[in-house]
Amino acid sequence: xxxxxxxxxxxxxxxxxxxxxxxxxxxxxxxxxxxxxxxxxxxxxxxxxxxxxxxxxxxxxxxxxxxxxxxxxxxxxxxxxxxxxxxxxxxxxxxxxxxxxxxxxxxxxxxxxxxxxxxxxxxxxxxxxxxxxxxxxxxxxxxxxxxxxxxxxxxxxxxxxxxxxxxxxxxxxxxxxxxxxxxxxxxxxxxxxxxxxxxxxxxxxxxx
Numbered sequence: 001x002x003x004x005x006x007x008x009x010x011x012x013x014x015x016x017x018x019x020x021x022x023x024x025x026x027x028x029x030x031x032x033x034x035x036x037x038x039x040x041x042x043x044x045x046x047x048x049x050x051x052x053x054x055x056x057x058x059x060x061x062x063x064x065x066x067x068x069x070x071x072x073x074x075x076x077x078x079x080x081x082x083x084x085x086x087x088x089x090x091x092x093x094x095x096x097x098x099x100x101x102x103x104x105x106x107x108x109x110x111x112x113x114x115x116x117x118x119x120x121x122x123x124x125x126x127x128x129x130x131x132x133x134x135x136x137x138x139x140x141x142x143x144x145x146x147x148x149x150x151x152x153x154x155x156x157x158x159x160x161x162x163x164x165x166x167x168x169x170x171x172x173x174x175x176x177x178x179x180x181x182x183x184x185x186x187x188x189x190x191x192x193x194x195x196x197x198x199x200x201x202x203x204x205x206x207x208x
Contacts, residue, residue: 005170008158013165019120025058028119028148032202033062036117036146039191040204045070046114049138051103051131052076052121055084059119060096069115073108075101104130108138115139118147123155123172129181136185139207145187147203149173154199175201 018024048063053074063072072095076082085098101107103118104127116135122128135145152172154160166172173181175194178201182189187205194201 008161010165020055032148043115044068048115050074051118057085057089074098132181133185
C-alpha cells in the first residue's frame with residue numbers, strides 16, 4: 001500500500017518545451033549519462049532498451065556512443081513521437097529501432113536485454129513501479145537498469161506543478177521509493193547518487 005497525497009494544480013502544461021529541448025539533450029549527454037556510466041559501467045556490445053525516447057532520441061545515441069551498446073531499442077507511447085524519433089536517429093541505421101510501446105507493459109521478451117535506460121520517464125507514469133518491474137523482467141541476469149529521475153520533491157512542488165503536468169496521485173518517485181521499487185522487483189541497487197537537495201537522483205540496479 002502506497003500513501004498518496006494531494007498535489008498542487010497545473011495551470012499551463014509546458015512539459016514539451018523542456019522534454020524535447022536542446023538544453024535537455026545537453027544536460028542528458030553532459031551530466032546525467034556520465035553519472036549513470038560511472039555508477040553502472042558500460043554495456044559493451046549489448047542490447048539496450050530505452051523507456052520513453054522523446055523526439056530527439058538522445059538516450060538511444062548515448063546507449064551506443066557512450067555506453068558502447070551494440071543495438072539500442074526505444075519505446076514511446078505516442079505514435080507521433082515515435083515517427084519524430086525515428087527521423088532524428090535515422091543516421092544510426094539498423095543499430096537503432098523505435099516502436100510504440102508502454103513502459104508498464106513492454107513488448108519485449110523476458111530476459112532479453114543487457115540494459116534498460118530510463119531518463120525522467122518514471123515520474124510521468126501513472127504506475128511507475130510497474131515500469132520498474134517490467135525493466136526487471138526484460139533484463140538478463142547481470143543486466144542493469146539505469147535511471148535518472150526528477151523526484152517528488154521537485155515534481156510535486158507548487159512552482160513546477162503550475163507549469164508542468166504529471167500524474168496527480170501524489171505518488172511520484174523519491175530516491176528512497178525508487179530504490180525500494182527496484183529491490184521489490186528483484187534487482188540489486190549497485191549505485192545511487194542524489195543531487196539538488198534530493199530533487200534529482202541517479203540509480204543503477206542489476207539483475208542477479
